[in-house]
Amino acid sequence: MYASSVNGLKNVKFSNPIKSVGLMLFMIIFSAIVVCVLVVGLFSYSTSKSIIKEKVAESSSVAIAQSNGKLDLMFKNYEALSMQILLDKNVQDYLTQYKQATDDYDKFDLMKKLSDTVQSYILGNQSIIGAAIVPMSGDSSSVTMGGTNITTADAQKSDWMKSVTEGAGRLVWLPTKVKGYSSSAATDPTFAMGRVMKNTISNEGSFVLLIEIRLKEVGDQLKDLKLGSGSEVLIQDGKGKIVYSADEAQLEQASPVAVPSDGKTAEEGSRTTTDSDGDQVLAMYNKFESTGWELVGTVPVSELFKDAKQIRNATYIIAGIAALLAIGIGLLVIRMVAMPLVSLRNLMNEGERGNLTVRSTISKKDEIGQLAQSFNQMMTQITVLVNQTNQSAQDVLATAGELSDASKKTAISAKEIAVATEEIANGATSLAVEAEKGSDLTSDIGGQMAKVTDANQEMGAAAAEVEKASRQGTAYMNTLIEKTGMTEEMTRSMVEKVDRLKESTRSIRKILDVLNNMTKQTNILSLNATIEAARAGTAGKGFMVVADEIRKLADQSRQSIDVVGQITETIQREIDETVSVLSDAYPIFQEQIQAVKEANQIFLTVQGQMGDFVGRLGTVTDAIGMLESSQVVLSEAMSNVSAVAEESSATSEEVASLSSEQTNISEGLVRLSDQLETVSTGLKETLSRFRT
Template identity: 30%
Template sequence: MKLRVHEMKKEEKTQDKDDQKLTISEVSPQVQDPVNDSGNASGAKTGFKGILNFVPKALRPVEKSKKKSGKIIVKLIGAFIIPILLCAALGILCYITAKDALLNKYEASSRDTISAMGMYSVNKFENIEGKALDFLNSDDVLQYTKNVMMENFVDAKTYADNCRKSLIALAVNNSSITNYFLFTPGAAPITSTSSINFTDTFYDEFKQGEIGQYFATNSSKKAAWFGSHESIDRIDEAAISPYGLTYIREFINGKGYLTIDISRKATDEILNKLDFGKGSISAIITPDGTETFHSESTITGPIFYKSDFYAKALEGKEEFSDYITYNGKRYLFLYSPIGKTGLSLSTLIPQDLLLNEVSKIRIITVLFTIAAVILLSLIGFIISSGISREVNSMSKSLGEIAQGNLSIRFTTKRNDEFRVLSKSLTNMLQNICMLIQDTKGFSSMVSHSADEVVTQSNTLSKAFSDITSAIEDVETGVVSQASDVESSFVKVTQFSEQITGVIKHTDKMGAIADSTLEITDQGKLMVGDLNTKSDATVQITRILAENIALVEEQSKNIGGIISTINEIAEQSNLLSLNASIEAARAGEAGRGFGVVAEEIRKLAEQSKNSSGEIKKLIKNIQETSANTAQSVKQAEENVASQSEALEKTIHVFAEISESVITLANGLKEIMKNMELVSNEKEEVLSSISNISAVSEEAAASTEEVAATINEQKNSIHKLTSEAEDLIRKTKDLQNSIQRFQI
């Protein structure tokens, strides 16, 4: 914290020093000698090196720059050029603004004009469309068409006269109508001129013409505006009054057409109001692409209908304006539809015609800009010349001051800021002289103080080095202690975990001992039961031995019986032999007796054979009985031995039970001791943790102290270096002061 405060104070002092230099240098800037820019200034630089590093910038001698600086007159004239350029830019901006405003106003006026003419034309042409529709819906036209179709020509003529009168009245009441034609199949057309002779096939020819095909193609349309009707014009064009547009409407039943021509005067009246000056082009365009220009216009070919800009205007189906290029020139294109008639008004206005309105503004702007440039240049030259003379004079005087001559005084004939500057410079020189005199005594004192600072700094630096070494040793010991404590904590923690594991295993061993004790008791019961069963087995074995002996004795009795059976069989065999002999003697009478004797013989042989087999079986039974008796005897001995072993097993189980009880009691005692150890190890861990925390805090504090001492040591080194530098600069200052002439 102390080091941080020291650094902040040092930064504040450095900042104050920089602010002092900046403030003084702003009040009295250095001035280079414009007369002798390439002169040798090495002497001044060498002689004043110390003072230049010590005194404020405003009090230092001015060094001559080796680079050639620009003249102030050039800079002032350059400064005057900026407002001149601004005036020129203002003139150009005014011209552009005025041009844009006039063009926008002219464009808006032109759009309003063509829009107004569109509205005017809507009334004119829709009025004609309405009158034509009323005429075709009149009873006279319907009766005329009906009687023509029924070939009742007398009535048809009457209604035809009525239709003619209605058309004459329509043309008289509307001055825009110049020609009209009404024709149906099978009847003479009704026209505004009687000099045209229509053929009987005219209706069919008209229907097959371009106009008829238009209606056939567009069956939903019953009326349309066209630029001409060539089918009628070919009959006698001279007899037809000049017209600009024609309105053709098909009868409701599709059996006839009404054609009304609009005079050239009416179209010229509209186009005259769309005349925007020389070079402008205006036209009324019909749905079939016919462009109607002014009757006095020399334009013959189509201009608008097949152009891209006209197609773009049609896409919007409303008023449109844009700048386009036509025949290499820029035009303002205006478009306005005439209601729902299908007609439209289009105009091209040359851009040059629009720009002529702002040409005077351009000329006036250029003249005023040139005059402003000349006037400002003259004023700038006069002002900059006067300033340059004064600056050169002061620069020359400052050059002598830079060489060490402080007896110079600044004078001027001007009564402006230069007089104030001259007085201020003179006062500054007087103050500098006083400052130099005071500095002579001050420099000696500073040099002595700097020597003392260097001596004390060296002593203090050595003391800090010793303290640093001692603290480093302490830090090493604390760090080692912290490491040992941490290692102990780890080992105790591991030991604690092992104790916990031993407790768990001891619990398991206690449970196993209890289980073993229960199993031992069960084993004793099972062995006792087995001993009881063994006694029963011995008893059964004895009975079995007696039974086997009895079987052996009975087998012997059976052997006697078999011997008797063998004797009987031998006697029967002899008896059979005797009977056979007697039967043979008896002849045929003893034949039956011989058969019986033969059967007896066979029976005797079979009995003999069977007794032999039984004898073998008895022999086997006797052998088996003997073996069984021997095995039973051996089993009896084994059972007796087993009974003895079971008694020993019961005794072993009793000893195991006593040992297991002793083991369980020992495990319980171990458990109690381990629980005491587990409780005490928590206290040991807590103590070691506290010791570790204290060691870490001590290590951290030691590091902070060491860092602080190192920073103080570095600061002392810097202070020593700065003091030594101050001594050198003080000596340079003393040498430099000797060069001034006061």
């Protein structure tokens, strides 16, 4: 499993290992296991050290207390011995007599007796090396007993003499001397007790009693006190100097162990301190009630915790095994979690770059496998959506082309309609001019008919002129009828073309509705894709970008379709208005044609009558009457023709204006069609980046 995990890791490309989920899970598992093992092991090691220290301190304190009790009892026995000597009746008598004696011999004899009495107390006590009675002042010689040999001069200058004197009768315990208080090379180390020998009656003292005790006696009492390997037992005085040690080299030296000795702390206890070598030791101390000294026992901390180090070493070994186990578990987690996630991330990156053919091959049943299946389904749906959108874009592009062609044809038709309308307007203007000329001519005919009676001789010339004018009017009316027919035909053609254009705009509306529905569907699919990507969490961020791009394309398509729809509605509304105007103009053109035909008929009648007038000049009076009647009818007809011509000219100008506006609208429709074609081409190019 370890080898396969490592090989799998080599095939996976991590973009940033620091941000990798697998690496974070590996570090969490590794740290949790190793830290827990180290914390538990080191805590056990620390706890065992504390327990060992407490237990050793407790047991050693008990042993120190027991030894302290034994030594204290021994010291009290010595103290009791000194009191017995001091309170002895003979000693007190000798002291009183010595005080009263004036003869040197008597004093010498009394001192001898005093010495014998004291010696009787210490005789047979193997622990006492000797005693001495030293005068506090004066030149008297001191008296020594046993192994003690002290001169008066040396004693009176010594520190111990000063200490005993300052004791004022109390027993003073004196520290150990390596060579004894007599400074003899052969003497064993001794310590001493001294007190002023006072008279119990006068409470005056002239001598100091010094009793030297073998230090070996203390060692005998402490020989059974064992505190452990490397332990040491000391007795130190109140000044921190060693009174007893198994090593004689330490005697009279400063104690290597600092323990409370200022009277402000407890008289017994334990503490961790350092010795003279700087090593940590556990010191237990207990103060003697009788001497004020302290019995100190020390045990090296390293010796105490020697066995506890096995726990620490075992902790490090187990931590190493736990680290290897954590590495194995971490690699397993990377293989089961990180590698599939990285694979899905790489597939999503491929999808983001437009490759929609990627599919996941993960077939697990857990959440990662479900995520892989969801990714495959999502890519399938997106592929279908892109294909549909691509097809729709092609349809929109084709429709845009058709719409562009139809718009161009509409623009051409609008231009033709504008030209025809302009010609109709010009014809109507000419008709109005000719009608005005006809009206003037009719007025001239009326004037001439008024003068017919007075100037009959001029009748022939006037008739000729009238006949000529009739021929011209007939020609003009024929031309007007022909142009009016052409105008009617163009108007009918324009109505038919506008109807066809209206049908084209309806087709455009239907196509725009289809595109709008497709855009809505694209938006819904994009929203679903965004939701699926959000549910996928960090792994779906890459696909969320694809969904967002599709949604933007759908929004752009919807906006373009809305713009085209609005423009199409405007075109359809303008076409409806054009149809309405042409529908209103068509009956007017028919009336105009009818009026022109009637005017033409009148001209023909005038021409016939004028022919008859020329042919039948003899019937002038009757012809003049008929001519007057005809002149009245002609005048009315010319007035109607003028009015119709003016109305036709105004209508033609209005139609020309509408045709110009329709031309502008058609050109705008062409531009919008080109814009729709450009948008469709852009949509197609955008969708072409997706490979399906």
